Amino acid sequence: MENMFNNRRISRFIFINILVITFYISIMFIDRGFIMLDTNLSVKNVSKYFKNNIKANNNISIEFQTHEITALIGHNGAGKTTLLNQIGGLIIPSEGQIHINNIDVIKEHSKVRKLVSTMPQFQVPLKGVSMLQAIESIAMIKGFSSKVSKKKAEEIISSLQLDNWKNIEGEKLSGGLQRLTSFAMTVIDEAPVIILDEPTNDVDPIRRILMWKYLRKLADKGSIIIIVTHNLFEVEKYADRYILLDKGCVKKDINISNRYSQNIKHMLCVYDIDNIDISMFSSDFVTKYDIEQKKLTVSLKEENIYRAITIVLEVLKNGKATSYDLKIENLYDNYEDMINE
Numbered sequence: 001m002e003n004m005f006n007n008r009r010i011s012r013f014i015f016i017n018i019l020v021i022t023f024y025i026s027i028m029f030i031d032r033g034f035i036m037l038d039t040n041l042s043v044k045n046v047s048k049y050f051k052n053n054i055k056a057n058n059n060i061s062i063e064f065q066t067h068e069i070t071a072l073i074g075h076n077g078a079g080k081t082t083l084l085n086q087i088g089g090l091i092i093p094s095e096g097q098i099h100i101n102n103i104d105v106i107k108e109h110s111k112v113r114k115l116v117s118t119m120p121q122f123q124v125p126l127k128g129v130s131m132l133q134a135i136e137s138i139a140m141i142k143g144f145s146s147k148v149s150k151k152k153a154e155e156i157i158s159s160l161q162l163d164n165w166k167n168i169e170g171e172k173l174s175g176g177l178q179r180l181t182s183f184a185m186t187v188i189d190e191a192p193v194i195i196l197d198e199p200t201n202d203v204d205p206i207r208r209i210l211m212w213k214y215l216r217k218l219a220d221k222g223s224i225i226i227i228v229t230h231n232l233f234e235v236e237k238y239a240d241r242y243i244l245l246d247k248g249c250v251k252k253d254i255n256i257s258n259r260y261s262q263n264i265k266h267m268l269c270v271y272d273i274d275n276i277d278i279s280m281f282s283s284d285f286v287t288k289y290d291i292e293q294k295k296l297t298v299s300l301k302e303e304n305i306y307r308a309i310t311i312v313l314e315v316l317k318n319g320k321a322t323s324y325d326l327k328i329e330n331l332y333d334n335y336e337d338m339i340n341e
């Protein structure tokens with residue numbers, strides 16, 4: 001009888017201990033960002049005027065989604081960095097509000113600091129510390145133990161294939177390697193909101209892919225990723241959405257996956273064709289003619305390809321053009337038109 005009583009007490013003791021341990025582990029994981037709750041980032045009617053009367057951002061409203069990589073694109077001076085800096089709380093909007101999980105970025109900046117990690121456009125100073133030390137110390141500043149920080153730093157160095165340079169001092173690293181170090185320092189704590197200003201500049205093609213893959217992993221875990229870049233091919237390949245800024249305004253906000261599933265356009269280029277011979281296309285299709293290069297560009301929906309190719313073959317047969325090519329229209333092809341719209 002006494003034995004049974006003791007067994008019950010032991011079982012209860014074990015059960016309570018398991019509950020307490022589970023509770024603390026959950027708190028620790030949520031706090032460290034291993035378990036990420038969905039994040040909400042809302043930019044509403046944000047404008048930014050600088051002293052020289054420049055309106056760098058003009059009434060911008062955007063809802064950023066968790067699990068999503070959003071690319072901010074646009075000409076030099078379009079207002080991309082200004083927008084990033086306001087989201088990161090580095091500069092204050094002249095008008096409008098920015099909220100992360102209903103926390104006001106402007107009024108409650110200290111609360112927001114934990115939620116956002118920023119990689120600036122310019123190189124961070126890395127004097128006197130090695131790549132590994134620089135990444136590790138950021139992890140410790142963000143609250144990880146020294147053991148966990150070292151492990152995490154080693155992991156990210158290895159995923160970006162940087163092991164050969166990890167013990168080299170910052171100032172002795174090449175521009176691209178410094179950029180990669182800065183990237184690792186930004187993403188190490190897997191913040192709910194990660195903003196990066198032209199992170200792939202100076203980075204080689206293989207490691208660019210590794211950077212984008214790393215960002216995809218973080219987005220899959222729940223981070224909101226916002227990246228400024230001028231590389232439209234990378235945007236199209238790796239981002240979920242792009243926002244085109246022009247003269248401080250949002251000109252386009254496109255979900256890339258939808259764009260492809262709903263509206264694939266093809267581009268037919270016909271070479272060495274004279275102006276007088278383009279009417280066969282221009283009467284039926286949307287065309288653009290470059291007089292200097294004698295190049296005709298025809299924008300086509302899938303259902304019109306066959307008809308257009310039939311016309312091209314006829315034109316070639318009659319010696320009125322020398323060659324043609326056909327491809328799916330990409331963001332780079334459309335960029336100038338979008339800006340001029």
Ligand SMILES: Nc1ncnc2c1ncn2[C@@H]1O[C@H](COP(=O)(O)OP(=O)(O)OP(=O)(O)O)[C@@H](O)[C@H]1O
Binds near residue numbers: 076
């Ligand atoms: N601190 C500042 N003081 C005055 N004007 C500024 C300041 N920062 C930016 N600007 C101006 O605001 C406008 C937007 O600049 P911003 O850096 O946001 O553009 P961007 O799109 O990031 O350009 P880039 O692609 O060249 O980096 C530009 O005309 C710029 O000169």
